[in-house]
Every structure is written in C-alpha cells, then in structure tokens.
Amino acid sequence: MNTLRSDFQKGRTLLDYFYYWERQQPKKVYLRQPEGDRYRDYTWREVGKQARVLATYLNSLGLPPKSNIGLLSKNCAHWIIADLAILLSGHVSVPFYPTLTAGQLRQVLDHSDCSVLFVGKLDKWPEMKAGVSPHIHRITFPPQTGETMPPDPDATPWNDILEHYEPMTDNPQPHSEDLFTIIYTSGTTGSPKGVKMPYRAMISAIDATLPQMRVNVPDPRFFSYLPLCHVAERNLVEALSLITGGTVYFVESMATFARNLAAARPTHFLGVPRIWLKFQQNILKKIPQEKLDRLLKIPLVSSLIKRRLRMALGLNNARLILTGAAPTPIPIIQWFRQLGIHIQEAYGMTENLGVVSVMPAHAIKDGTVGLPYPGIQLRFDPLTSELLTRSDWTMRGYFREPDMTATTLDTDGWLHTGDVGSLDEDGYLTITGRVKEIYKTTKGEYVAPAEIETGFAENNYVDQICVAVQELPQPIALIVLSETGMQADKEDVSQSLEETLRSLNPQLHTYQRVKKAVIVKDPWTVDNDMMTPSLKIRRKIIESRYQPHLQPWLERDETVIWEG
Template identity: 30%
Template sequence: MSAITTDMNEVRRLFDVPAYQLNTFPNAAMFVSKVDGAWIPMTTEEFVALTNQISKGLVALGVSVGERVALVSPNRVEWNILDIAIQQVGAIVVPVYPNISEHDYVYIFNDAGIRHAFVAGEELGNKIQGVISQIASLEKIFTFDQLEGFTNYKELITMGKDIPQNKISELKANVRNEDLATIIYTSGTTGNPKGVMLSHNNLLSNVLSCKFSIPADETSRVLTFLPVCHVYERMLHYLYMYCGSSIYFAESMDTIGPNIKEVRPHVFTAVPRLLEKVFDRIMLTGESLTGFKRKIFFWAISVAEQYHTGKLGLWYRIKLAIARKLVFSKWQEALGGEVKAIASGSAALQPRLAQIFLAAGIPVLEGYGLTETSPVISVNCLKKGIKIGTVGPLIDGVKVKIAEDGEILVKGPNVMMGYYNLPDKTAEAIDSQGWFHTGDIGTFEDGIFLKITDRKKEIFKTSGGKYIIPQAMENTFKESRFIEQIMVLGEGQKFPSALIVPAFPFVKEWANRKNIQIGTSNEEVAKNPDVIARIQKEVDRINEGYGSWEKIKKFALLPNEFGVETGELTPTLKFKRKIILEKYKKQVDEIYKDEHHE
C-alpha cells in the first residue's frame, strides 16, 4: 500500500482517477465514441458530472454499500460511467462478459447475489430477461440503449435529483484503499467461473507500476477494442485516465482496421490472435504481388527474421533501414503511422511474430499476468528492455520466485484478496507465506526476463512416461502459414497427435497459385488429399526440431475454427481442452484407433 500513498496522494481509490484527471489535466476528449459516422468526444468534466448524477440515482434506487452490481456490455463509455458511479457509493462492480453461456450468467448472478444489472442493449437484455426466473436475487435490468420494455439507465439521473452531492462525498470518504472494488469472474477452462476479489489497491498498484512501461501521456490517443470487462483492458483504462490520454472506442472487432486509420492511435492493446490475423493479411497481400515488388517484400521479411534486440551490426542496420523505408513503412501506415506501442497479453505471442513486428518498427510489448494479479506481473518495455520470446522484466513492487517444479509464484500489492465464497480455493491458490501460485511454468532469462514455458495443468505424459509441453509446441506449429489453430494432445497415449484448423484463406490462395482443385467449402478443403499432404509436409518440417517422443505422429484437419461462441475457447481465447476433446472425440478416436488394438 505504501507506493500508492506516496506516489498517488490524490488517488487512493479507483474512482479518484477521473477526479485526478479533472484536477491535473482536464481533457476535452477523455472518451471518444463514433456516433452516426462522426467521432464525438466527452470531456473529463462531463464524465465526472455524469458519474456523480448516476451515483445519486443508485443511492435513490437503494443500492447499498458492499452490494454487488452487474455490468454486462461491450466497450462503450456508459460502461466506464457505471464502473465509477457504482464504486463511488461503496458498491462492488461485477463485470460480466457479454458472450458467455446462459448457464454461466445464472451461476455468476446467483453466486454474487445480483439485484441490479446494467446491460448494453436488446440482445443482452433479452438474454438475461430469459433466465431471470432462475436468479432469485435479480430485481431490475437497466439498458444503455433506449428500448421498449426496459428501463434506460439515464432514468437514474431523474431518480437521484434530490440526493445531495455531499451524500456521495460521504459515501466516497468511507471507501478505503484496501476495500474490495470489484469481483471478476474468470472463465475457467474447467468447471464454474471463480469470482476474483480485487481491491482498489490491487488495481491501483498495477496502474502505477505499469505507467512506467506504457508510453502514454496527456497527448496520447489510445484505441480500445479488447473487452473492458477483462481485467487487462480495464486496468489500462484506469492507466490511460490517470495519464490523461484520450480513449477512443472502436465500433466493433470488424472495424478495427478502418478505426485505426481514423484515430491514428499512439497505443493500443491486442491479443496474439489478432496480431496473427493482421500478419496473415499482410502476408496474403505479399503473395499477391508480382515481379520486383514481390521480391522486395519477401526480402524485407527475411531481413526481419534476422532481427534481435541486442547490438545490431552496421550492414544489418543498413538493410533494415532499406526494408523499413520500402516495405515496413506501409505496415506502420496501415496502423495509423503513429503507434508507439502495442501491448500484447492474454496468451503467448509467437516469438517470430514479435521479432518481425519489432523489426518493422512496430513495438509489440508482450506482458504476462492473471486476473488474480490485477493483472500485470511482467512486461517487455522500452525503458527496462525487450527480450523476444519472454514476457519481460517484473513490474516494480512485484516479486516472483520459481518453485521446485518450475511453477511461477507471485507476491505483491497486485495479488488478489481471494476468491469470492471459495475459501478453500483461495487457500489452494495463496500459500501461508502469501505466495500466489499461478499454475504457469517459467524461468528467468539473463536473471531479468521472465519466460513462460507452459501451463502446469496442461503438461501431459504419454504412455511411455515422456512429458509433452503442448502450449510451447502449439506456438511453434502456428508459425506455419498453413496452420491457423492447433491443439496438441495425447495424454496417456503412445504418441502426441494434433487437431489442426488450416489457415483456409492462405490454403485457398496456395491452391489457386498451384492450380490445384481443392473445393470451395472448408469441409471440402479439410478433406482434400493435396491439402492433407501439404500440411503433413509442414508438420514433418517442424517436427524436426523435436525429440522422437515429442513429434506429432498423426493429425486430423477440422473444418471450423475454435471459437468463444461455439464453446471451445474461453472469452480470453484459451483452449477449453476438455470440451474440444469431447467435441472432436470421433477424430481423436480415429487417430488412436490402431493403437488400441495392439
């Protein structure tokens, strides 16, 4: 707690951050939303005034200190308004992913005892209305959109008009730095979600430590599109507010490209999956070039593949400068031309991708953390240094030790208060010395840079007793342009195998180039013998880097990508391995059928 009191004397609770911005560098464009084709700003003054009005409405509604209030919405300014307004009255914010299953909604709302829910629009309103009979505590649903049959959240302004401002000041004064601010339900890869309890201090300690690592200030424009209900993007929103940056909301995940060109952001956050898709699109463009342009494009890629973060020789620096001028400047332009940093988190980034983007003059800063650590533990940064293939140096105030079995243990002001209603799970996660057990396996490189090698629970043994580290292998295999997604499996089996989703746009482009008829639908492509043979060639090539017991001996091609909506991925895009194995049991059985008859 000490770091917060000395460095952020005015900012001791999360709701102090907007007031701090108002006093320090009031922003004419604190939040900027696109409405009917135009970017419309909201000033710091308007934001603070509106949060106070909503806080008064919450008091009039009867929201009590310590009450849990649900917030279910994609990114939009109303989310941030409610987040601050709920906290100001001493209530607890429970952010919920919009795209979870009805079963999870029912579980979370019942577990948290939700009385009031604030949701974006009709679809989410109807979804929760549809399960209201299974949630005894739920009294009222408010919507951000003006809709028939639902109460609009702005009605709170009218409800609270007679509540004096000093009532809100009194409630705010009673909230302490160490008090619970939010319960974030993590989308577990198995079982029901767990409610992670984070205090104001947990999140503020992370804001302060990450301010050093993220190049944002009061002149910065940032684009936000990752879900703000996820702790990573949410902590960064507080950080951007604390720095006085302007936060622009992308219209949707489909409009990120055009929105980036319009906003020309200095900073934005991304998940590796998104960066992979951006890179795939760039490579497809390269494939379509002809003659000299094509030669230059692929020469520039080969230069980038030799990039490292150590001292670069003169001849290499000359080649890199030419590659940046002729090829990579166009990549930078596609990202608005002013990007100072892309913060990457939530999953492992392919080292080759980090290498190419860094060589292209696009600093991708890979970090690491969990909801339970508010979230950041370490991050590559321009000031402390970058090492490709690692998740960077530890942030200030956070300690890490590597347990005997390789597990990463964390201690610091960012470690959660515990799991809501789950004292046993809390005791399992945080030991008697206060070390949080992450479940990730890692090492330190050069004594500074943390490197994640795998999830402890995902490492498995073959029937021969050999350990397989799937995540690291998956990342390597995904470097092939023919492979979109891959899940390595084989626990208790004689050999490892894989379920592979081909990179369909690239595979189709490859077939077209080679005049091979592979069909048009994904189903036809996945069954095509030429495609299977070509992907086998890729698997054989990558297998060469592995020991005999690790090599992927067989694989099955799948016609559809793993997705959140289809249940194979968590909202943070991690594999739900158990569900994938159940869903594709037929393909897995086919892979191992001969082994079971021996």
C-alpha cells in the same frame, strides 16, 4: 498535452485520478463512441455528470453498503461511465463477459450475489435475459445507433435516471481495504472464479507499473475492443486512460474493427495472439511474403513500406504496444519487428491484476515474458517448477470460495499461478506451460502441448491449433485453417503442413513429435464455447469434442488428414 503531475503518481485510487482530470480538463473529450461514420463524444465533464447522477440513483435504492453491482455489456462509453458510477456510489463493481449464455449468466449472478445489474450493448439479450432472476434490479444503457437490442420493459432506462436525478457533488474517498471490484475469470478450465481486488491492490499495481507505461506521451489515446471485464483491457484502457487523462476510442463491431482502429491511431495498444495473426494474414494477402522480403531489402523502399503498413494498421502513433492473455509465438513478434512494430510481451493473471512482468522496450529477449515489475517476488516449486508470486496487488481471495482460495493462496501470501516457468541469469522470466496442461502419453511420457503449438506459428495456413496428447501414444495437431489456407489449393496446404512437421519434429523429443496434423472443418469460437471471451482456446473442451476420432486418425496412413 496532458502531463501527469509528478506529485500525483503515488498512492492514488482511480477515483482520485478521475476527480483530477474532471476538474483539470472538463471540456476535453474522454470517450469516443463510433456510430457509423460519426462519433458520439463524451467530455470529462459529461462523463462525470452522468456517472454522478447514476451514483445518486444507486444510493437512492437503499442497498446495503458495499453491495455487489453487476455490469453486462460489450465495450462502449456507457460501460466506463457505469463502472465509475458504481465506484462513486461506494459499491463494488462486478463486470461479466457479454458472451455468456443464460445458464452461465445465472451461475455468476447467483454466485456474485448482485442486487443490481447494468445491461448494455449485447448481441443476444433476449436469450440471456432468462438467466437474470426477477429480484435483480436492471438498468439499461441508452440504445445506440443501429442497435437491434429490444427495449426491456422491466428495467429502468439510463436516460430516465438522467432526467429525474441530480448528480452527487461530493468526491467519495474509499478506504484502501474496501473492495474495488470482483473480476470473474473467463473459465478456461472449470467454472469462473470471482477474484476479489481491494483498492489497495490497484493502487500498488499502478505505482509499480507506471514507469513502464509511457504515461507522459502527448495526447494519449486508447483503443478498446477486448472485453473490458478482462483484467488486461481494464488495466490498459480504463485504468490507464484515467491515469493519463487520455481519450478512449471504442470499436463499434468486429466488422468495423480495422476502420475504427485506423481512426483511433492509439498511442497505447494491447493485442492478443489471435489479433496479431489476423494482422499478419491481412498484410500477406496484399503483399506476399517473398515480395515483402524483397522490398524490405531496399533501404528507401523499406522505410516507405514500413511506414505505410503501420499507417494502414493504425499503429503509426503507437508508443506502447503490448501483447498478452496468451503466449504470442516468437516468429510473429519477430515478423512485426521487421516492420518497425515493436511488440512487448506482458505476463500476469487475474489473481495478481495481470502485473507480473513486461518486456523492456530496449532490452528485448525473445522467448521470455520480460522482467518482473518492481515490488513482485517470484519463486518456483522445486518439484513442478510452478511459478509462485507475492506482491501488494495479489487478490484477497476468491469470492465465496474459501477452499479454492486456500488452494491457490497460501498462508504466507504466495499465489500459486498454475504456470510452469523459470528465471534466467539476467532475471528474465520464461513461461513454458500450465501445470494442469502437462499431459502423460500412453507411453508414460509427459508433454506440454503449448510448447509444441508455437512450432506452427510460421505457417500462414494455420489460424488456430490445439495439440492433443492425453490418452494417445503420440501428439496430434488439430488445426483450423486461416482465411489464406481456406482459399489455397488443398494439396498445397497438405504439403505445407508436412514441411512444417519435418522441420519441427527433429527439434522435439521423440515422445513429443507430432504424428498427424488434422484439419478440422469448424472454427473454434466464443459462441461454440471452444474459446474463452479473451480468445484463448478451451483445450479440454476441444479435446473432448474430437476425442472419439483421435485414435482412428492416428492409425491412418496419411500425415495430414482433412476432417470429413
């Protein structure tokens, strides 16, 4: 059992934690990379050796001190090893989303001024490669089993570096004000922004959040599948595994997700709304809701069903189950709670390291995002109710964007989050939408689409939803059907959506009521740019895609419309 020393929990960098576990448990497996039915295991000693050799190589390149070094790969063991190598070499880690197009990659590489780029597990590297300038030195990860990515003759192979360089032997200690990383946001609106985070910010965030993170559970295990370049995954998987000395299991592909998760049986798990919806739909395909309700009313059977479902998902050993990145509908959280899966909502943004509030495990208050962490201050704009935060882990600013920084971070250190919210009498935080996503109808009324969208959460035929408001007299719900919905009778789907609208609309103001539900043909994905890599919808792009059809749909007689 790894138990974190009580005298080791304050004021330490992630490198300090790494040095500790590298020395304390060198033979214990740290990273587990699936390769078909087998795993390639990396012990703390092996991770340390490879990271230290790569750090030696980076230092041999003669780069200016504290250079920005890029990291482009899907989640895998080498991602974390490369990240550690960058930190060990004294440079700044700049990870990018592995789903970028060539043009998007060129934009962030040019903006970040990266001189070196680690290139790893990618689906479309030949196309993406066009976005990398010739002057950027590339280092390629070793190929993995079953990988189709062709070798890059212009890059330096990882394994060649391991063969020809020696590991660094010292343990560098960065200054607290040095930059630890630049995190590029996923660009829900506009171009991605490079959030500058110093080591001090990460140290402060760790110290504030550790009491809530169940760091002393026996044999901590983590499951990595959301993009590691996103602040939430980097915190819960990379940072927390370094802090606890735990083991990280990776997903091989989304096709093997269920099998990989069941094998990992993580003690700490982070889901996003789309994942929880998929879990629910898969369960209901095997046990329809009516049958599940009956079984859960029988005491002995109920316990057995809950245990088997948690086992089937791979969450039977989970001690901390978080949801974040986007609001998770209350009915989904309550549904899982009936199965003994207690999901704690967490809230934050890249600009404050994702650390604002978390739902207490034993004092859950549905409809809120929990209580603020110790050390963070909150206040609200008196006119717009925009949430402002201030803490020791607030970003230093946006890289090479002084005007944008001045707009978001005021001279008193208050971060303007862009989220609308409030605190209740018990100190719980509620987020109701985005300042920029409150739209005016043609009748002059303001509507927050996100609030309306949660009303469709209990309809199992709905997979994705975007309520369109702008330049319309009444909202329209654009809907992508779930797998269950696609297999159901068309008339049943229409009737179900009509029932949802009849139930939802009376709870809304007249100007908020959804006039039509339109079932669109094509799903919204990262590949078609309708979703961010962190699986949030890109509202403006979706509305733009359907804008020519919105008014004609609104004028049709039927309530539920099928595109095409």
